[in-house]
Amino acid sequence: MTEDEPTTEDGVWLDCSNSAVRRAARRLGQLYDDAMGETGLKGTQFSLMTQIVRSEEPTLKRLAKAMVMDLSALGHTLKPLIRDGLVELVPDEQDRRAKRVRLTAAGVAKQRELLALWQQAQNRFDEAFGREQAEELRRTLAFISSSEFTQAFSRKQDQ
Amino acid sequence: MTEDEPTTEDGVWLDCSNSAVRRAARRLGQLYDDAMGETGLKGTQFSLMTQIVRSEEPTLKRLAKAMVMDLSALGHTLKPLIRDGLVELVPDEQDRRAKRVRLTAAGVAKQRELLALWQQAQNRFDEAFGREQAEELRRTLAFISSSEFTQAFSRKQDQ
DNA sequence: TTGATTTACTGGTATATACCACTATATATG
DNA sequence: CATATATAGTGGTATATACCAGTAAATCAA
Secondary structure: OOOOOOOOOOOOOOOOHHHHHHHHHHHHHHHHHHHHHHHOOOHHHHHHHHHHHHHOOOEHHHHHHHHOOOHHHHHHHHHHHHHOOOEEEEEOOOOOOOEEEEEOHHHHHHHHHHHHHHHHHHHHHHHHHOHHHHHHHHHHHHHHHOHHHHHHHHHOOOO | OOOOOOOOOOOOOOOOHHHHHHHHHHHHHHHHHHHHHHHOOOHHHHHHHHHHHHHOOOEHHHHHHHHOOOHHHHHHHHHHHHHOOOEEEEEOOOOOOOEEEEEOHHHHHHHHHHHHHHHHHHHHHHHHHOHHHHHHHHHHHHHHHOHHHHHHHHHOOOO
16 A cells, blocks of 8 residues: 555644534534435434424524524525425414424424434444443533533633 | 523433534534634634645645545635635646645735634633543544544444 | 514525536556 | 546535524513
8 A cells, every 4th residue: 555545534633623523513414414315304404303393383583592503594494394395384373573383294204204214323323432422422512502601611702 | 580581491402413513513613703703714714724734735635535524515615715815726736637725825824813813712612611621522523523433333334 | 652672583695515417537457 | 559447626406504684573661
């Protein structure tokens, strides 16, 4: 083997937390998307649909907060799912500014179908990474995603 | 305080590694982008420019690998930086299929300017999260990003 | 009750990122 | 050498995601 095309990923800049987490997100995106197979949906879309179920007809605002996502970004992300009849928006009765998000019947069925595929990917992740460590990593990442962490980060601003 | 608008982020689906890492990526993206301030660039663009420097005139292919990014995605991501005169592509002498990526003089200056802002954000992160833990997290994420991990994950495929 | 402010969402625009089909170049094979 | 194959990059299209400027509805204040 000559020295070109090194298999070791040399020279990678590993010092930035932001960069590190995005790299990992790209990698896991590929892995989980693969696992979604021929369903036509991506891992991100499955996550979003699952969060909608968990949140029990959240408003867009609340769902955006749960996803740590910009409200308008969420709106755009939902469009393909609405177009494909998996998700629908229902005006709130009390507050006519608000819209509630829910899965359609087709959406519920699709989410169930994807759940099995997701579980396989998740199992593979846990086995490859170690179940204990995987759980700890998810807790760690949830902490970083929390507004508590954002506040701690922001407080450091003034020296 | 009444029970509407709960400040606790309840009902968040925390079980998915893919979802967890993306949520954290969105959060850190906001934080690091903020830190880039009025420079007109985002944290991702700074990371990319820094990786270009570290890789010493990589080809697009090698840079994509270092970033754990799809080759064509990298091409698209580079476009605004090329348009703004911060990055340039130079055809390789030996292999005329390949193009090498490098910062222009303006790009080098800009990267240095951003470095100081990035360092502040990174310091805040390390203080808020704990320096030791931050380093361990980055190592962990680098492992997940590695092809070694992808192989381990993929081997689990066949039961 | 009316005017000011805040809140929830929408649409536009820009970057981030992936996959696919295509082109051009390089390499391997008979 | 000529052809088959593999490699590097480009362009199109689609989703992911952010910020900003608007609109409409709710709430607060005088």
